[in-house]
Amino acid sequence: MENAKLKLSISENSLETTFFFKGNLDAEGVAKVWVKAKALILKTSYENVIFDLSQVLIIDFAGAALLLHLETLILKQITKESSVKFVNVNLKHEQTLQLCRKNFITSEKIIVHKKQDDFITATGKNTFSFLDELSATISFTGEITIAVFKTIFKPKTLRWKEFFLIFEKTGVDALFIVALISFIVGLVMAFQAAMPMRMFGAEIYVANLIGLSVTRELGPLMTAIVLAGRSSSAFAAEIGTMKINEEVDALLTMGIDPVYFLALPRILAAAIVTPLLVLFADLVGIIGGAIVLVSLGHPISAYYAQVINQVSCMDLTGGLIKAFVFGILIASTGCFKGLRTQTGPSGVGMATTQAVVNSIIIIALADAVFSIIFYIFNI
Amino acid sequence: MNKKTNKKTIIEVKNLTAGYKDMLILNNVSFTVQKGEIFIILGGSGCGKSTLLKIMTGLLKPFDGNILINNKDIYNSQGQDKASILKNIGVMFQNGALFGSMNLLENVKLPLITHTSLDSEAINLIAYMKLSLVGLKDSSMLMPDQISGGMRKRAAIARAMALDPEIIFLDEPSAGLDPVTAAQLDKLILNLAENLGITFIMVTHELESIFDTGQRAIMLDKNEKGIIAQGNPHELKNLKNDKRVFTFFNRLAD
Numbered sequence: 001m002e003n004a005k006l007k008l009s010i011s012e013n014s015l016e017t018t019f020f021f022k023g024n025l026d027a028e029g030v031a032k033v034w035v036k037a038k039a040l041i042l043k044t045s046y047e048n049v050i051f052d053l054s055q056v057l058i059i060d061f062a063g064a065a066l067l068l069h070l071e072t073l074i075l076k077q078i079t080k081e082s083s084v085k086f087v088n089v090n091l092k093h094e095q096t097l098q099l100c101r102k103n104f105i106t107s108e109k110i111i112v113h114k115k116q117d118d119f120i121t122a123t124g125k126n127t128f129s130f131l132d133e134l135s136a137t138i139s140f141t142g143e144i145t146i147a148v149f150k151t152i153f154k155p156k157t158l159r160w161k162e163f164f165l166i167f168e169k170t171g172v173d174a175l176f177i178v179a180l181i182s183f184i185v186g187l188v189m190a191f192q193a194a195m196p197m198r199m200f201g202a203e204i205y206v207a208n209l210i211g212l213s214v215t216r217e218l219g220p221l222m223t224a225i226v227l228a229g230r231s232s233s234a235f236a237a238e239i240g241t242m243k244i245n246e247e248v249d250a251l252l253t254m255g256i257d258p259v260y261f262l263a264l265p266r267i268l269a270a271a272i273v274t275p276l277l278v279l280f281a282d283l284v285g286i287i288g289g290a291i292v293l294v295s296l297g298h299p300i301s302a303y304y305a306q307v308i309n310q311v312s313c314m315d316l317t318g319g320l321i322k323a324f325v326f327g328i329l330i331a332s333t334g335c336f337k338g339l340r341t342q343t344g345p346s347g348v349g350m351a352t353t354q355a356v357v358n359s360i361i362i363i364a365l366a367d368a369v370f371s372i373i374f375y376i377f378n379i
Numbered sequence: 380m381n382k383k384t385n386k387k388t389i390i391e392v393k394n395l396t397a398g399y400k401d402m403l404i405l406n407n408v409s410f411t412v413q414k415g416e417i418f419i420i421l422g423g424s425g426c427g428k429s430t431l432l433k434i435m436t437g438l439l440k441p442f443d444g445n446i447l448i449n450n451k452d453i454y455n456s457q458g459q460d461k462a463s464i465l466k467n468i469g470v471m472f473q474n475g476a477l478f479g480s481m482n483l484l485e486n487v488k489l490p491l492i493t494h495t496s497l498d499s500e501a502i503n504l505i506a507y508m509k510l511s512l513v514g515l516k517d518s519s520m521l522m523p524d525q526i527s528g529g530m531r532k533r534a535a536i537a538r539a540m541a542l543d544p545e546i547i548f549l550d551e552p553s554a555g556l557d558p559v560t561a562a563q564l565d566k567l568i569l570n571l572a573e574n575l576g577i578t579f580i581m582v583t584h585e586l587e588s589i590f591d592t593g594q595r596a597i598m599l600d601k602n603e604k605g606i607i608a609q610g611n612p613h614e615l616k617n618l619k620n621d622k623r624v625f626t627f628f629n630r631l632a633d
Contacts, residue, residue, distance in 0.1 A: 027542065031496040060543040062497060065504040092576075099574050103511035110503050114482070114520045344479050344524035 004057050008033050010040065016048035019070075022055040025063025034066060041073045049074050054088030064100035072106050133340075140336050143259040144267065151264065163265040170231045170266075170331075171273035175280065177230065181222050182281040186210055186288025189218075194296060204298055207306035210289030215311050215319045219282040221367060224326035227274060228359035232334035235266050236355035239338025240348040248339065263335035267328055274327030275320040282319065318379050322370050326363055333359045386413035389546060389578050390435065395444035397427075397434050404430050406604040408444070410597055414545070417572050417579045417592050419612065422599035423627065428582045429473075429550060431599070435580065436470050436548050437461075448546070466494055469539030469547040473554065475531035477523040483510060483534045484519040490541040509537040513567060529560035536567065540577075547571075549581045553588045565591045586630065590616075598624055 006029025007022040023029055051067060053059075059067075071084045089097065117125065151158045193206045239262055242248050251258045286307060293303045337355040341347045373379075390412040398404040404427040412418045420428050433439040435446055437453045446453045448464050456464055477486050487506040491497060497505070510516050513533040523531055532552055539547050552568070553561035565588050571577050583589060589596060589612045597609040600623060608615055608624045616628040625631070 027491070027495040027497055030501060031498070034498045034501050061505050061508055062495070062501065062543070065501055065508065069501070069504060095574050099512070100508055103508045103516070105504070105507045105511065105516065107500055107504065110507055111520060112484070112503060344522070346479055 005029060006033055008037055008040075016050055017046045018050040018052050020052045020055065021067075024058040025053075025056050025066065026058050026060045027062040030062040030066045037066065037070055038073065041070055041077075045077045046074055049084045051084065051086045052088055053086060053090075053093060056093065059093045059096050061096075061100060064097055065104070067097070068101060068104045069107070136340060137336065140259065140263075140332070140339070143257070144263065144332065147257070147260040147264045148268075150260065151268070158268070159261070159265050163269050166266050166269040167273050169234070170227065170270055171277055174226060174230055174277060178223050178226055178277050178281050179284045181226055182214070182219065182285040183288040185218055185222055186214060186285035187292055188288075189213070190289035190292035194292060198296075203296060204293070204302060204306060206293060207289065207303045208310040210286060211307035211311040212315060214285035214289070215282050215315045217319075217367075219278050219285055220319045220322040220326060221363070223274065223278045223281045223323065224330060224363045225360060227270070227277070227327070227330050228333075228356055228363060231270060232330045232337075232355045232359040233352045235331060235334030236338040236341075236351045237348055239263075239335055240341035240351040243339060243341045244343055244347055258339060259335075263332070263339070266335055267331040270327040270331035271324055272327070274330070275323040278319060278323035282316070314379050318370075318374055322367070325366060325370075329362050329366060330359045333362060386415060388412070389414040389449060390580070391445075391447040391450075392435070393445045393447070395431075395434065395441050395446070397430060397439065397441035397444070399430075403442075403604060405434075405441075405599075408599075408605045410606065410609065412578060412580060413595075414578055415572065415576045416594045417568065417581065419589050419593040419596035420580065420582045420599065421584055421589060421596055421627075423584070423601060426599040426601040427604070428584075428599060432548055432550055432580070432582050436468060437465065466542055467545050469542070469544040471532065471535040471539045471547065471549045471552060473550045474528075475523065475535035477531060477534055477538065479523050482520050482522050483515060483526070483537075486523070486534060487538050487541050490538065494542055506537075506541070509540055510534070512540075512571075513537045514563075527560075529556045529564070532556070532564060533567070536564075540571070543575075544577070546578045546580065549579060549583075551583055551585075552581060553583065553585045558587075561585065561588060562591070568592050586628065598627065 004023040006024055006026075007020075009020045009022070011018045011020065051071070056063075067086070074084050086097070116122075190206050190210050193209050194203055197203050197206055239248070242262070248258050248262075251261055290300060290303050294300055334355045337351045337358065341351040388411045392408060392410050395408040396403070396406050408431070420431055422428055430439065434441050435453075437446075440454055445455075449467065451460055451464055453461070453464055477483070478489070481489070484503075484506055487509050488502050491502045491505060495502075507516060507519065510519050513536055515530060515534055515537065518526060518530065518534075523534070526534070536547070536549070536552075539549075549568070552564055556564065568579055568581070569592055572579055579592075581588075581592070593612040595610065596612045596615060597606045598615065599605065600607040608618060608621060610618075612628075615624055618624050618628075
């Protein structure tokens with residue numbers, strides 16, 4: 001009984017056409033006859049049609065959808081006054097059919113895709129959304145500045161416990177990954193540079209190259225990119241989750257500024273810990289370069305002397321200043337995106353992605369600005 | 380209200396003992412649910428209502444005992460048998476559990492696309508009928524975060540009904556809803572049970588809902604770790620020999 005396959009047959013006479021349905025009019029049966037039944041109806045113009053359901057065992061919504069859809073197709077073809085009749089329908093099937101008929105919508109009325117905005121509407125919406133984002137960024141920058149001054153004048157009001165916790169999470173916990181990346185970058189760069197420079201007998205100058213590029217450029221940049229992926233995303237996710245759980249609203253109703261309470265400890269911690277991480281990254285990067293040169297037969301003392309002669313205090317300080325600014329930018333972007341998280345399950349995911357992408361873009365732009373400034377001031 | 384009929388047993392819970400890790404929540408619980416009835420699981424907070432629902436829907440393995448759905452043990456079935464049991468049940472979770480990245484129509488279409496080989500036109504027609512049945516045909520293109528809690532629960536019922544299951548489990552369907560929406564939801568459940576013969580297993584502690592829809596109920600108790608009363612909700616309300624049942628049904632403080 002349960003597995004009675006659905007069969008459809010037609011009998012015609014001069015007055016009427018009868019469609020006999022036999023078996024289970026359920027999803028499984030309907031899936032097999034849907035295309036065939038539609039083709040049968042569309043092939044010929046029927047006038048008086050009867051659906052005989054005497055041998056139907058089960059009718060579910062799929063079965064009802066088939067019958068009502070076929071009925072609609074037939075009625076569309078009929079030009080004279082006529083109708084589709086359902087005969088030999090038992091009470092239970094009648095109930096299901098009635099319920100489905102009440103809720104049936106013809107295929108043409110079904111909207112499957114949401115209407116897309118036209119070009120002008122989409123451009124307008126995007127412009128407004130950009131202006132909104134810009135205004136929020138300006139207001140966030142203002143709020144952060146006020147919060148920083150508030151902390152300077154009333155240092156006790158900062159959540160120091162939170163600050164040190166973030167300091168540990170952002171800094172100490174990131175030591176391994178920062179070391180790994182810097183070491184590999186120093187090692188690979190030294191190796192790649194050593195090969196062509198050997199041809200000119202200038203292999204030892206790889207030390208100068210590593211010393212300068214790691215302290216001025218690669219140390220701060222690689223550390224900042226690691227922090228963008230690690231900490232900026234974490235800040236956005238933490239604050240974003242708080243936002244959708246209405247914890248940020250709770251802060252507001254208690255008269256506590258969420259920027260001061262949530263963003264400031266993170267931004268300050270990142271601003272302080274990033275230069276320290278960069279210092280560490282510089283050291284490990286230079287060690288990476290040293291391993292290559294030592295393995296190529298140069299004494300470590302020669303490598304050390306070259307690096308010390310080449311890298312000035314200004315180079316190191318320039319890198320650390322960059323790191324300080326990168327730290328602020330990374331943490332601010334993460335916190336800003338977290339506070340701007342939209343509701344809905346995809347909100348936190350989107351905020352996190354935007355935090356990472358925006359952080360990396362901002363770092364690249366800031367790095368370019370620093371290059372110009374350092375060039376102008378001959379640093 | 381609960382006429383004695385020769386209805387078929389659709390779910391049988393036998394000597395169920397369950398909990399989480401070392402915490403025992405249900406101890407030796409047995410009951411049956413008849414086909415086509417609206418069966419209520421009720422009790423105070425922490426008595427194991429939701430745990431029982433999780434076990435009955437195959438989400439939490441019990442320590443001991445059996446859950447038979449149409450005489451098939453949900454935890455001892457595998458492959459085709461297990462798939463046929465799961466196709467025959469629909470679950471509405473407490474907050475709807477609609478997929479946030481899909482609109483309502485796509486949410487309802489998902490089980491149909493996954494478990495049937497129906498033509499896409501047929502799937503659209505069926506999904507629209509289900510949404511229309513719960514009064515959401517004009518909201519089919521909205522995302523779950525654009526609709527109210529009541530609408531989300533109705534959409535979740537439409538999704539639970541997508542494959543025309545024989546049994547639908549509802550976890551706190553009227554919790555957090557305004558009285559009008561809650562009443563509409565109760566009416567919908569009654570309508571579906573009456574017209575389509577769907578069996579509903581409902582976890583709730585909303586008394587109005589229990590009296591309006593429930594045909595049979597079991598009451599669980601945290602201390603007993605099991606059933607302390609069962610029967611028609613209206614009869615349970617007047618059961619004066621058990622203080623716990625009487626205070627619960629009459630909203631009395633201890």
